[in-house]
Amino acid sequence: MIDAKTLADHNLTREEYDLIVKLIGREPNLTELGIFSVMWSEHCGYKSSRVHLKKFPTRGKHLIQGPGENAGVMDIGDGLAVVFKIESHNHPSYIEPYQGAATGVGGILRDIFTMGARPVAVLDSLRFGPIDEPRNRSIMDGVVSGISGYGNSFGVPTVGGEVYFNDCYAQNPLVNVCCLGLARKDKLFLARAHGPGNAVIYVGAKTGRDGIHGATMASAEFGEETEHKRPNVQVGDPFKEKLLLEACLEAMSRNLIIGIQDMGAAGLTCSTTEMAAKAGTGMEINLDLVPQREAGMNPYEIMLSESQERMLIVAEPDKVEELQRIFNKWDLDAVVIGKVTGDGQLKAYFQGQLVIDIPVEAVVDLCPAYRRPAATPAFLKKATRLRLPEMPSDLNQVFLQLLASPNIADKEWVFRQYDHMVQVNTMVLPGADAAVLRLKGLKKGLAITLDGNSLYTYLNPRKGGQIAVAEACRNLACAGAAPIGVTNCLNFGNPEKPEVMWQFKQAVEGIAEACRQFEIPVTGGNVSFYNETEGKAVYPTPVLGIIGLVENTSLVPAAGFRAAGETIILLGENKAELGGSEYLRLVFSEEKGEPPTLNFEKEKRVQECCRQAIMAGLVRTAHDLSEGGLALALAECSFKGQRRIGFQVKLNDAIRTDALLFGESQSRIILVARQKNVRKILALARKMKVPARIIGQTGGRKMVIWHRKKKVIDQPLDLGFRAWKNAIPDYFKIKKN
Amino acid sequence: MMKFGVVVFPGSNCDYDTFHVLQNVMGQETVFLWHKDHDLQGVDCVVLPGGFSYGDYLRSGAIARFSPIMREIKKFADSGGLILGICNGFQILLEAGLLPGAMLRNKNLKFLCQQVNIRIENNRTAFSGAGKKGQVLRIPIAHFDGNYYAPPELLSELEKNNQIVFRYCDRKGQLTEEANVNGSVNSIAGLINRQGNVLGMMPHPERASENILGSEDGKVIFRSLIDYLEKKKGTGKKKTVRAVRPAVSPLPPLIGTF
Numbered sequence: 001m002i003d004a005k006t007l008a009d010h011n012l013t014r015e016e017y018d019l020i021v022k023l024i025g026r027e028p029n030l031t032e033l034g035i036f037s038v039m040w041s042e043h044c045g046y047k048s049s050r051v052h053l054k055k056f057p058t059r060g061k062h063l064i065q066g067p068g069e070n071a072g073v074m075d076i077g078d079g080l081a082v083v084f085k086i087e088s089h090n091h092p093s094y095i096e097p098y099q100g101a102a103t104g105v106g107g108i109l110r111d112i113f114t115m116g117a118r119p120v121a122v123l124d125s126l127r128f129g130p131i132d133e134p135r136n137r138s139i140m141d142g143v144v145s146g147i148s149g150y151g152n153s154f155g156v157p158t159v160g161g162e163v164y165f166n167d168c169y170a171q172n173p174l175v176n177v178c179c180l181g182l183a184r185k186d187k188l189f190l191a192r193a194h195g196p197g198n199a200v201i202y203v204g205a206k207t208g209r210d211g212i213h214g215a216t217m218a219s220a221e222f223g224e225e226t227e228h229k230r231p232n233v234q235v236g237d238p239f240k241e242k243l244l245l246e247a248c249l250e251a252m253s254r255n256l257i258i259g260i261q262d263m264g265a266a267g268l269t270c271s272t273t274e275m276a277a278k279a280g281t282g283m284e285i286n287l288d289l290v291p292q293r294e295a296g297m298n299p300y301e302i303m304l305s306e307s308q309e310r311m312l313i314v315a316e317p318d319k320v321e322e323l324q325r326i327f328n329k330w331d332l333d334a335v336v337i338g339k340v341t342g343d344g345q346l347k348a349y350f351q352g353q354l355v356i357d358i359p360v361e362a363v364v365d366l367c368p369a370y371r372r373p374a375a376t377p378a379f380l381k382k383a384t385r386l387r388l389p390e391m392p393s394d395l396n397q398v399f400l401q402l403l404a405s406p407n408i409a410d411k412e413w414v415f416r417q418y419d420h421m422v423q424v425n426t427m428v429l430p431g432a433d434a435a436v437l438r439l440k441g442l443k444k445g446l447a448i449t450l451d452g453n454s455l456y457t458y459l460n461p462r463k464g465g466q467i468a469v470a471e472a473c474r475n476l477a478c479a480g481a482a483p484i485g486v487t488n489c490l491n492f493g494n495p496e497k498p499e500v501m502w503q504f505k506q507a508v509e510g511i512a513e514a515c516r517q518f519e520i521p522v523t524g525g526n527v528s529f530y531n532e533t534e535g536k537a538v539y540p541t542p543v544l545g546i547i548g549l550v551e552n553t554s555l556v557p558a559a560g561f562r563a564a565g566e567t568i569i570l571l572g573e574n575k576a577e578l579g580g581s582e583y584l585r586l587v588f589s590e591e592k593g594e595p596p597t598l599n600f601e602k603e604k605r606v607q608e609c610c611r612q613a614i615m616a617g618l619v620r621t622a623h624d625l626s627e628g629g630l631a632l633a634l635a636e637c638s639f640k641g642q643r644r645i646g647f648q649v650k651l652n653d654a655i656r657t658d659a660l661l662f663g664e665s666q667s668r669i670i671l672v673a674r675q676k677n678v679r680k681i682l683a684l685a686r687k688m689k690v691p692a693r694i695i696g697q698t699g700g701r702k703m704v705i706w707h708r709k710k711k712v713i714d715q716p717l718d719l720g721f722r723a724w725k726n727a728i729p730d731y732f733k734i735k736k737n
Numbered sequence: 738m739m740k741f742g743v744v745v746f747p748g749s750n751c752d753y754d755t756f757h758v759l760q761n762v763m764g765q766e767t768v769f770l771w772h773k774d775h776d777l778q779g780v781d782c783v784v785l786p787g788g789f790s791y792g793d794y795l796r797s798g799a800i801a802r803f804s805p806i807m808r809e810i811k812k813f814a815d816s817g818g819l820i821l822g823i824c825n826g827f828q829i830l831l832e833a834g835l836l837p838g839a840m841l842r843n844k845n846l847k848f849l850c851q852q853v854n855i856r857i858e859n860n861r862t863a864f865s866g867a868g869k870k871g872q873v874l875r876i877p878i879a880h881f882d883g884n885y886y887a888p889p890e891l892l893s894e895l896e897k898n899n900q901i902v903f904r905y906c907d908r909k910g911q912l913t914e915e916a917n918v919n920g921s922v923n924s925i926a927g928l929i930n931r932q933g934n935v936l937g938m939m940p941h942p943e944r945a946s947e948n949i950l951g952s953e954d955g956k957v958i959f960r961s962l963i964d965y966l967e968k969k970k971g972t973g974k975k976k977t978v979r980a981v982r983p984a985v986s987p988l989p990p991l992i993g994t995f
Contacts, residue, residue, distance in 0.1 A: 080987065118988060148848045152879070153789040155750025182988060239748050239792025250991055329773075331747060419850045419879045421944050422787075424754045427951075438949055440757065441985030553949065 002033060010037035016368060023362040031300045032358050035346075038266040038304060039273065042529050045367035048495035049527040052505055055512040060521035062484045069190060070111040070262065071181070072523020074485040076549060078442060081185045083117035086125075086178035086450075086489040086545045088528035092233040093175040097142025101175050102150040102236040103211075106308050108179040109154060110262035113245050114311065116189040116252050117181025120423060121437055122151050123161040124177045125450045125489070125543040126414075129170025131406045131731050136165075139173050141732065146236075147177070148417040153238035154245070158418035159426050159435035161450050165406045168454075171533035176489040176526075178545040180448055182439075189252055191261035193275035193283060193314045196342040198258055200272070200283060201320065203327055203334045204244050204310040207268070208293035210234045211306025221494055221532045240309040240332075247330040248311060254326070256319045263310040269303045269363075271312040273346055277364035285338030287350040299350045314340060374505050375498035384459055386579055386593035391658045395712050398587055399631055400723050402662065405586050408628045409727035410639070431640060432559035433475035433624050436550060445553035447481035450545050453627070455580045456595035458539035461503045463595050465510025465542055467666060470603050471626060472546040473518050477607035478622040478669060480556050480614035481548030486515055488525040488544050493537025495529045503540040504529075511542060517600040520546065555614055557622040557672075560641030564699030566620055567678045568647060571606050571685060571692050572668035574630065576655040582627040583662035596665050602690075603667040609690040610669045613681050621672035631661040631705060631713060633670055638703055639721050646717045649696030650706040657707045672698060739966045742770040742780035744810070744826075746801045751787035751823065751943060753989040758943040759784070761985045763959045772804040781966050782819040783810055785826025787879070787941055797840060797882045798828035807833055819863055819962060820935045824880055827928075827937030836930055836937050837895070838887035843880070844920025850879040852952075853918060855926045855940055856906040859899045862929050863965040864936040867957050873910045874903075874954035876940040878918070883939040885921035885928070892922060903927030903938055 007017055010033060020028055020036050028036065038044055046053065058066040064081055065073035071085035089104025105122060112119045124147055129136035140163075151158045156179070193200070211234035251257055259279065261271040268290070276283045287302050297305075313334075315323055320336060327334035341347070346363070348356035392398055402408055415430035427445065428436040434449035451472040457464025473483045488511060493500040515522055525545075531538040550556060578584055579593020613619050621641075625633045634647055653660050673681055678694065685692030703720055705713035741759045745752045752769065760767040768778050777783065790801035801807070807829075814820055814835055822830040830836045843849050854875055857868045868874070887895060895901055903926040907916040917924040919939070927938030942955030 145847075152848055152850075152881075153748070153750075153792060155788060184988065237792070239789060239794065242750065242789075242792075243747055253991060416851045417848045419848070421850060421877055421879060421941070421950075422750055422754065424757060424944055424947070424950060427949055439987040440761070441987060 002027060010034065011041060012037055016040060019368060023366060024358050031303060031356055034300050034304050035269045035356065035358065035363060038269055039363045040367045044266055044270060046527060047367055048370050048372050048529060049504065050369045051371050052508045055508055056522035057512060057516050058521050060485065060519065063521050063523065065523065066521060067524040070114050072485060072487055073115065073188060074523070074547065075185060079185050081183045081188060082446060082547060083112050083115045083181040083183055084179065084487055084545065084547055085111050085524055086176055086487045086543065087111065087526045088489050088491060089175045089177065090172065090491065090528050090531055093143050094139065094171070094173050096233040097139045098146040098149070099233050099235050101143040101146030103234045103308055104175050104177045105147055105150040106236045106238065106241050107264045108177045109156065109241060110264060110311070112179045112181035113248055114189065114191070114260050114262045115183065116187050117183035118249060119156045119179050119181045120425060121180040121435060121448060122156050122158045122177060123435065123448060123450045123545065124158065124175065125161050125452065126163045127169040127174040127541065128165055130167060131165050131728065133170065136170055137731060143173065143175055144414050144417055150236050150238045152419040154242050155422050157420045157422050157426050159420050160430045163411050163414055166454065166539065168539045171536065172531040172538045174491050174531065174538065174541060176491070176543045178450055178487065180446070180547060187252060189257060189260050191275050192259035192279040193281050193340045194258055194279045196281055196340050198314050198340045199317050199320050199336045200285060200338040200340060201313040201315060201323065201334055202290060202310065202337045203313055203332060205237060205240050205307055206291040206293040206333070207302055207305045207310070208307045209297065209301055209305060212301060212304045221530050234306050234308050236308050243330040243332055244309055244311060247327050247332055251323055251326050254322070256323050257313055257315055259314040261312050263312060265306060267304060267306045273360045273363045275312065275314065276346060277360040282341040282343045282345045282360060283338060284341050284347045287348050289335055289337040291333050291335055299348065299355045372495055372501045373498045374502035376502055377499035383592055384594055388578060389588050391656060392587065395658060395661060396714060399713050399715060400720065402583060402586060402628050402632055403635060403720055403724040404727040405582060406727055407582055408632055410725045411728065413729045413732060427553060427556060428479065428559065433478040434481065436479050436553065436556050438553045443552050445550040447476050447479040447548040447550050448545065449475040450543055451475060452541055452543040454539040454541040455585065455591055457507055457542060458591070459580050459593065460595050461506035461540050462510035463598065465507040466514040466598050467595060468542055468544045469511055469514035469518065470598055470666060471624065472544045474607055474624045474669065476546060476548035477610045478624050479550060480611055481550045482611060483518055483520045483546050483548045486520050486522045486544060486546050488522060488542055490527045491531050491538060491541040491543065492529050493532040500537060507540055507542050511544070518604070551615060555617050557614055557619045558641060559623060560621060560639065561637050561645040561672060561698045562620050562641055564645055566672050566674055566698045567694055568649060568696045568698060569671045569673060569678065569681055569692055570668065570695045571609060571671060571690055573665065573691050574653045574655065574660055575663065575665040576659040577663045577665045578659050581662060581664045583658065598666045605688050605690050606667045606669060609685050609688045610671065613671060613684055618673055618677040618681050619671050620674065623670045625668040625670065626664065629662040629664050635703055635720055635724065637670065637672070638717060639724055644717050644721055645698050646700035646702045647696055647698050648700065648704045651695060652708055657712050660707060661705065661712065738766055739781045739963055740766045740768070740779065741782050741784060742768050742777060743784045743786055744770045744772060744806060746772045746790035746804055748790045748792050749786050749788035751941065755784055755786040755823065755943045758946045759959065760983065762946050763963065765963065770806060772806045774806055775809055777809050777813055782821065782962055783813060785820070785822040785829050787824030787826060790825055790829060798825060798832040801829045802833040811835065814935050817932065817934050821864060821962065822937040823941055823943065824939055827939055828882060830935060830937045835935050836928055837891055838885055838928070840882040841884040841886050842882055843884050848881045849918055850877065852877050853940060854906050854908055854916065855903040856910050858904055859902050862902055862933055862936065863962060864929065864958055865902055865961050867960040867964055871910060873906060873908065874957060875952045876942055876945040876955050878940050880939055883919040883921065885925045887922055895928065898931060900929050900931065901925055902929050902936060
């Protein structure tokens with residue numbers, strides 16, 4: 001019955017099939033094969049990545065829960081914990097942008113509240129093909145609407161993230177969603193089906209035929225026939241999810257729950273087998289009792305449906321009635337569909353017949369892990385060799401051009417579609433280096449940022465991984481926060497190709513090394529392979545989500561200049577580094593060279609100095625230098641304040657002017673301070689052995705930069721502002737007749 | 738001290754925000770009112786908070802008006818009780834017929850979350866008495882359907898009766914097309930009923946009531962209500978005793994009853 005075609009349809013190899021037969025002691029039936037197929041898919045089983053992910057440091061002083069659960073958990077004191085994780089929803093978002101992105105948000109929200117936390121912030125990292133292509137704009141519009149439609153209705157603020165455009169994402173857009181939740185430390189819940197005899201309860205939306213094999217879909221390359229994969233994408237209902245949140249948190253606070261797991265990828269299959277496997281128990285369920293949206297569903301469909309807004313709860317039998325009362329209060333179904341057993345098997349009955357009988361350990365823990373071959377890609381040699389082009393004569397014009405680059409330009413068109421203020425905690429609005437949330441009633445707050453530069457990772461995956469961590473930490477430092485924990489989303493091509501595997505391995509090692517340097521544990525995350533369509537893969541794109549603690553939220557500096565006549569200080573050194581820069585990409589169409597160097601010791605000192613200056617109350621504005629370099633960082637400070645304020649900056653570095661203005665050397669931060677505090681900041685920097693100098697003043701209606709007595713940038717504030725502000729909205733203008 | 742009730746519909750998501758500001762910032766006794774209840778718990782003022790009641794399915798606010806508590810709220814309105822509808826709360830008041838007119842999608846057909854400026858057009862109401870006529874308040878909006886519409890005859894009636902309490906304006910208080918971000922007719926941001934006890938507004942004053950979040954202008958609305966009620970009750974401002982404030986928790990309490 002299980003022929004080669006069936007196996008191919010299930011994305012399983014002959015060897016994997018033989019292993020299944022060995023593990024269960026017989027040929028599986030089709031439903032059982034389906035279960036193995038999703039649980040052993042790349043998406044659920046991490047079979048190509050597991051051996052490398054072990055390299056991440058997973059211990060740290062704030063850590064409560066590391067990898068292996070629905071999300072990571074950090075202790076932030078005062079009896080509180082933050083629960084956070086990032087997930088990709090790339091494949092579904094390409095096929096059906098609105099629902100793909102919406103259910104991406106829905107999925108990560110459930111991962112957070114299934115642990116007992118209330119989601120308090122969402123950030124997303126979005127990558128699309130060039131914005132001037134209508135097809136890419138349509139995907140972007142759909143994705144942004146989907147995130148907005150789901151998150152806004154659910155009532156979680158979307159407080160930041162990144163939006164980046166590059167050719168390599170045209171047929172493989174990336175949608176990574178990171179969520180942060182807040183919980184009481186003594187009220188955390190795990191996905192464990194403890195206690196044979198306990199009830200297994202299905203809560204939330206009914207099961208339909210949507211999303212069957214969504215996880216398997218995300219574990220293969222796309223060809224030309226993606227159109228008819230649309231039914232694999234789930235449909236989201238944020239209203240139901242909001243009710244589910246409130247009902248689950250209420251049941252949790254009343255101590256009615258032993259274990260709980262959301263039904264995300266692989267639906268009922270994943271939640272039943274994982275909960276049992278983690279507790280060393282088994283489970284027996286009756287599929288006829290599963291609430292169904294449509295008639296005539298068979299066991300295969302019921303088990304593999306990825307219908308959204310569902311949860312599986314294990315509770316003591318005498319608590320079931322109270323649980324049901326709570327769910328009914330929130331107008332939700334809560335149905336006992338089975339019980340926990342002690343035999344380590346998942347057994348499922350359908351119309352009186354035993355249709356599934358497999359050991360949960362085999363499904364969950366014995367998925368094969370592959371050490372796939374890795375080989376250095378051939379293109380690297382050419383790509384990293386860079387002959388610097390001649391410097392353009394009019395850098396003032398280049399400055400304007402960079403301001404209007406969609407990668408640098410203002411992203412308000414995106415952010416204002418997200419409710420970023422609900423829950424009244426958002427102190428720093430989207431668009432700053434890091435989002436900052438106050439904690440009501442406490443002095444301290446949380447900062448969070450998402451970061452990743454795929455061009456660097458393309459040119460040097462190891463360094464790209466390191467820089468992603470360093471820059472994310474630098475973003476936090478600019479908010480006065482110290483990093484405490486990491487989650488990451490690793491977006492790569494087909495891991496069966498040695499070049500992709502090499503990129504993956506290098507990037508993971510780079511991230512691991514950087515996390516060790518900053519002494520922050522990786523608490524989990526997500527690997528998304530097969531971001532490849534018709535043989536063209538995305539650039540290796542690790543996205544780092546790092547959370548930080550702010551001791552005193554009242555000292556958090558602004559992202560923009562606050563007043564004229566304040567002093568601009570540069571921490572760090574300007575180097576002649578143009579490799580992998582947005583400047584080369586935009587102006588010369590060159591995606592070439594070595595990414596900037598990174599010295600961990602220097603980087604850490606710069607960040608510490610920035611943090612200490614902020615916590616001493618000396619800093620008015622802080623901004624990290626990244627894409628576009630010094631000139632663009634200064635311009636962003638000009639534009640992001642309550643009102644626009646210009647600057648006068650004088651530089652004397654003995655390097656090429658374009659590298660000075662637009663180079664992306666690491667470990668640099670702009671601090672702006674009142675005159676009387678400048679000396680204190682410089683003294684602090686000297687003490688910490690951080691290069692620091694005054695480079696100019698805020699004020700005026702112009703942005704002016706001098707290099708060795710020559711005026712190299714001189715732009716009226718309004719002109720630059722319009723270029724930066726309108727670049728993205730202009731592409732989406734509704735044409736009036 | 739006055740007693741405020743914040744209604745919780747399924748899908749309300751600014752319920753705790755509003756509760757937090759009323760209780761922890763304004764120092765008033767505040768309770769949640771569960772939508773399936775019939776008891777208003779003796780509150781002096783009912784607030785319908787923002788959010789997506791019933792997912793905004795069918796039409797924003799269209800289903801919430803059938804919730805059991807709405808019957809009590811109508812009675813409360815008829816007897817002169819103060820009702821403030823914020824954002825989705827405003828939409829519900831329109832659907833329930835407690836305020837006239839209707840909402841359309843924003844003119845750019847996108848959800849909009851941003852700071853706006855609104856001008857106090859009428860400060861002789863229970864909701865705006867603490868402000869000055871012409872005063873500009875900086876308060877954020879966050880909605881998809883905030884493009885207020887009223888047919889011409891209704892509109893002239895509203896204008897004639899001074900029922901327009903807030904209008905979108907620029908920083909300087911000028912009414913411009915650009916400042917009227919959602920496209921509302923006559924730049925209407927907030928509206929009161931003829932009797933003067935029911936007000937709906939699209940901007941979220943609870944999001945602009947603490948300095949740490951960037952603006953305290955929203956307090957004008959809550960302050961107005963408190964002043965009005967104190968005057969009406971004859972307690973006088975000076976005599977009121979500050980109640981012991983409950984400890985502020987970063988996490989909201991449980992909402993609703995069985």
